[in-house]
Amino acid sequence: MKLIIAYIQPHKLNDVKKTLYKAEVHKMSVTNALGCGEQLGYEESYRGIKFEVNLLKKVRLEIAVNEDFVQKAIDAIIEGAKTGNIGDGKIFVVDLIECVRIRTGDKGKQAIG
């Protein structure tokens, strides 16, 4: 089992959802996030004072998948989120030790599925 964490541009969320659905990945968590990478944030000003580096608004996806869906999910996220510009985002894949479904107590592969 793996946990896929992806940071993407907020306006690409709908595209990513569509491509994930096409790849039959239907389960995900989405949260708003702030951050910056190669874009180095941006500048804002208020009453003549420039802000220091400002974090950009991003969307964070978390998807827990079984081994056979890892590559499919990654490909789907890239397909939906890629524009070719800096700021498109990053995908992290980490090992997932356990997964429990609260309602039934199912564990592991069954709980993810």
Place this chain on the structure above:
Amino acid sequence: MVPKIKKSYSAFNLKIIPALLVSVILSAQASAEVEPIDIASLKQGLDTVWVLVAAFLVFFMQAGFGMVEAGFIRAKNTCNILTKNFLDFCMATLGFFLVGYALMFGNGNSFWGTSGWALSGLAGETASGIPVFAFWLFQAAFCGAAATIVAGGMAERMKFSAYLIYSFIISALIYPIIGHWIWGGGWLSDMGFFDFAGSTVVHTTGGIAALIGTIILRPREGKYAIDGKANAIPAHSIPLASLGVFILWFGWFGFNAGSTLSVGDGFLIGRVAANTNIAAALGGIAAIVTAWKRFGKPDLSMAMNGTLAGLVAVTAPCACIEPWAAAVIGIVAGIICVLGVEFLDKLRIDDPVGAVPVHGMCGIWGTISVGIFGKDALGLANNGFIYGGNPMQLGIQIVGSVSAVAFVLITMGTLFKLIDITVGLRVNREEELRGLDIGEHGMEAYGGFQIFSTS
């Protein structure tokens, strides 16, 4: 069926119209015979309505101040600033009822009045013939405006209990004494000093009180870095602030045009209203152009401050200047306001909403502008400087403005220092970081909304 009904209906109408006309004419004649119209009481009635409508408009400005100040600060202090705005009008009403009106408009010496405590023992009407209670309400609303200006300058860190004490004392003592000098038959009015609707009385008083208050209070936590560089602490609701500025602009028509105190001279009211609007608009344009040029972007908060600056400045001269002069006064005010905001940041004086540049600096500018652009043909004692180069009126205006500034600096400085060593002027650091809403009031302005900010 349908056309027939319509026909009979219109016939009914035709029959009844002459009868109605006759009865209206007859009743008009009858009332004219029974009760002849008394022009004097009709005039008094109209003047009273005008002054009261203006008083209601000036009262509504309290909402404007509340929205501007709430919008310009952080969400965590919104409940606190609105409580201050709300309660300072209550305190101003109390102070101006018990003591303030007597000090300002009572008979007395050149410095303060000594009759009419708690509105008792007054003549039924003022010298200009308005019922005294209507005049009191109009003036009490002005007093509340002066008191509430300070809340913005000292926002986000001043203790609520200290604010209650301050707002009572400024409305009961400080504001009425300056008011007496200028509007109550005191030494400045004897000199020929002219402040039509209160650039000095209301705005310089409030703005300079905010200046000395914010200096004594020191900047907000995190506003200036150790090297002295200013940090931006952005507004939490620009829409609220915009609504507030529109309300103030609207209310200002009552503030200035209502200060005619009479409907007798329509030309005067028209001139005042037009000049008020021209200065406001040009102040907004000048401020946004200045901000655009200096900071690279057209900053709405500056445009709004600039409009208010134009309104503040034109308040003194609006009755005695030509419209082109109102435009010039507004433009200069808009520029002063933007440069003033920058200048205060250089001095590390933290004024979250721009109360000092708008009300203090532009109140002074408006007062002095009377001596430059005023015309004796429009009711001023002497022509302004540009009409024949007579510096007399300009000198009088400067004396008046300087005296008011000095009086406010000394009295309010002393008051804030006294409050500081007794009940304390500022909340502690932990409370300031968490927000005054929870620390002072135990409640939030936006309950149920998650407000997360690192500033």
